Amino acid sequence: METLISWAIDVALALLVVSLAWRALASTDLFKAIVLFIAFGLVLTLVWVRLNATDVALAEAAIGAGVTGALLLAAYAKLRATSPDAIVDRAGGISGIGAISLLILILLVAAALGYAVWTLPSDYTGLGKEVAANLDQSGVSNPVTAVLLNFRGYDTLLEIMVLLLALLGAWSLGITIPRPEAAPGLVLDTLSRLLVPLLILVAAYLLWVGAHAPGGAFQAGAVLAAAGVLMLLSGRELPAALATWPLRLALVLGPATFLMLAVITLILEGRVLKLSPEWAGRLILIIETTATISIGVTLTALFMGAPPGEEDR
Amino acid sequence: MTTSDYLSVALLTTGGLFFLAGTFGLLRFPDVFTRLHALTKADNVGLGLTVAGLALQVDSWAVAGKLLLIWLLALLAGATVSYLIAQGALRLGIRPWKR
Numbered sequence: 001m002e003t004l005i006s007w008a009i010d011v012a013l014a015l016l017v018v019s020l021a022w023r024a025l026a027s028t029d030l031f032k033a034i035v036l037f038i039a040f041g042l043v044l045t046l047v048w049v050r051l052n053a054t055d056v057a058l059a060e061a062a063i064g065a066g067v068t069g070a071l072l073l074a075a076y077a078k079l080r081a082t083s084p085d086a087i088v089d090r091a092g093g094i095s096g097i098g099a100i101s102l103l104i105l106i107l108l109v110a111a112a113l114g115y116a117v118w119t120l121p122s123d124y125t126g127l128g129k130e131v132a133a134n135l136d137q138s139g140v141s142n143p144v145t146a147v148l149l150n151f152r153g154y155d156t157l158l159e160i161m162v163l164l165l166a167l168l169g170a171w172s173l174g175i176t177i178p179r180p181e182a183a184p185g186l187v188l189d190t191l192s193r194l195l196v197p198l199l200i201l202v203a204a205y206l207l208w209v210g211a212h213a214p215g216g217a218f219q220a221g222a223v224l225a226a227a228g229v230l231m232l233l234s235g236r237e238l239p240a241a242l243a244t245w246p247l248r249l250a251l252v253l254g255p256a257t258f259l260m261l262a263v264i265t266l267i268l269e270g271r272v273l274k275l276s277p278e279w280a281g282r283l284i285l286i287i288e289t290t291a292t293i294s295i296g297v298t299l300t301a302l303f304m305g306a307p308p309g310e311e312d313r
Numbered sequence: 314m315t316t317s318d319y320l321s322v323a324l325l326t327t328g329g330l331f332f333l334a335g336t337f338g339l340l341r342f343p344d345v346f347t348r349l350h351a352l353t354k355a356d357n358v359g360l361g362l363t364v365a366g367l368a369l370q371v372d373s374w375a376v377a378g379k380l381l382l383i384w385l386l387a388l389l390a391g392a393t394v395s396y397l398i399a400q401g402a403l404r405l406g407i408r409p410w411k412r
Contacts, residue, residue, distance in 0.1 A: 185400070191393040198386075 010050060017043050030079070034072045041065025054214035055144040058206070062222030067299050070229050074303055139280025141212040148216065149284045153273035157258050159218075160291055164255050167298050171307050192234040199227035207292050211281070217254075217288040221295025228300030238304075251301065254294030258287055321366045328362030331355055344410035345402045349395045356391040360384055 048057035210216035338351020
């Protein structure tokens, strides 16, 4: 009975996720597509929970559905203000030949992926055993954090760099997000006063708990960004004194610390980001703390659009 | 099954009914204001009953406290978002539905 129920839940989730994805893509109304995309992200979170991947579920909920949803809605507001035609005229689409070549391309990619999965050795158990065997060398007891910050630290280093590059791209486009026309009012203001301290506390908790349970820099940074977005929405602005070098320092703090550590380990240990076991725990905490600050500030800055102080150009 | 298990089943089922009713209201009610009304019933009472049912099943007070906190946060967010949506709708000139 229990297996039947969990099987039914899995099938329902799988169908829901595919149908939401399809409807988000096929919707001619851009606003509807964004809302469907956020719903898609939330259902995908449940899928990750069903797969026992709580770390990924947290990241998907916070970044995939939450922050990305806020960014898409901000971009929608900008589009509606500047080019109202762009948000309704999506029916044009691609011509016949374009559609067919796209279909062939997608089928080829799907076939290649299917082949790759098909040819996996059936007794292959993944790298879980190797991770578990070396976990006590990593400085943390959560295997996901051990992989992300120690065994494959350079992946995470590159991810953080990508985030910074995304912000530089947005800044060079000089896009300004229109401010809400009306004053935010007492209700939103009260909500942000209540929630922002709590969000900062939750971010700190997620950062700390990442050492031995699901959590970590990206999840904590996304929660921090949620606090930032909420403050922006309720009409608060970045003080001019902080908008110059303090903002830029907060943006590069994480990437710079990570990069510096990579160079130091290359010189001292002979390998990029090879953390010696007795220092690993502390080093990971330093990387994650600085990364959390930078991720939170970067995501908030993405929501702001143009660099503060240059909005009136 | 113990008494608290039966109580949990009763609470969770009632919570599920509130969610079902709220979803029907969201789909069937005539305008944005009445739909918000239906939705908050699911969010507030449905989630509250679900949390109460789950809290009876946990082993420690800490977990029960976390569940309660989730409900309070959902109440806070739900009330605020409903207000903002309703105010936005009024500003767009949508008049409340009348029979």
